[in-house]
Amino acid sequence: MARPALRKVDRPEEGGPRLAHLDRDRRLVEAAQADPARFEALYRKYLAQVYSYAFYELRDHHEAEDATERTFLAALTNLGRFEERARPADGEGASTFRVWLFQIARNAVAERRRRRYRRPEAPLEAAAAVAAPIDLEADTALRDDAAAAWRAVGRLPGDRRRALTLRFVDEMSTAEIAGVLGRSEGAVRVLIHRALRSVARDLDDTSR
């Protein structure tokens, strides 16, 4: 079954230079640093990824939009300080710009969460249920297993949930996730493994 996702996976060109893909955003970043108007290419490229991350974290359409907006505005205004530093060890398609962008997104989401705690609102799942027009649970009502997966991920504690979202939704490598979460690659691998074990148990309970 095709995955219902907006996906774009960049791959190195056949026979192209081995290192060219390691900093796949370098040209776009340099262009935007020279002319901020050219930031739009980076924005269009990563909008869905950043928004998805925010939505999976906040489970509210409006809050996800707010966090997305803050992320891109902060990225644009601070782009001059960014330096591409992807290494071969970071894997194919690694982009430190993406890691940097998601570090900003993580902070923006955390800020939204803090505001939510100061001003308590409906629980996460209730918020998601009324989050029109993108209402994942309603959209997937006919697919109970998909809704169960969505809920199982939502029940995970902080970094486990974030790691799974970055891995499965944003398709980041372990090295990139380590950069975003500020952990070692080994720690991220264990985090994801344990998160999957929790999800497996959760899904198993749901299906009984």
Added chain:
Amino acid sequence: MTGAYPGRDSHEVDALITDRYLEALLAAHARGADHAPAGAEPAPSIRLAADRLARDLPRLHPSFRFEEALAARLAEVAARMGLSAAAGAEGLVVPLPGQGPPRGADLAADLDDASEDSRAGIGRPLLIGGALTSAALSIAGAAYVAWRLNRPPSSAMVRAARAIARTRPV
């Protein structure tokens, strides 16, 4: 279990196997295939959970309206950044027409700007060569220039520059 991965404990080995499986699984999905190629596989429960998440967790896109509104806002910010960069590279501070401060005052204002941060978020009053903003031509802009010229000097360098400016004929 750890034979193929010496120096690692069983948790790390399990995590590594899961990681390799996910790499293969997500790469297979990117190619449009449903399953990861056969290889070292994690425990069946982990594999099933991974398969389901890879299949069922969608990437979301915000509304077109939001996307375009944010694009417009970013373009606006980018334009301002471009203007100030160009102004910083080429612009000069010049007196407002009819409000001509003595020569040298611009130098004093520059030094004053450099000696204090832009805490109020107010840009340089008028820039030519890089950018000319409508705000700089406003009454508020004129009042700001006047205030900057008359307020007490804040550093020795500024005081010196202003003193020189005052001694020179206009």
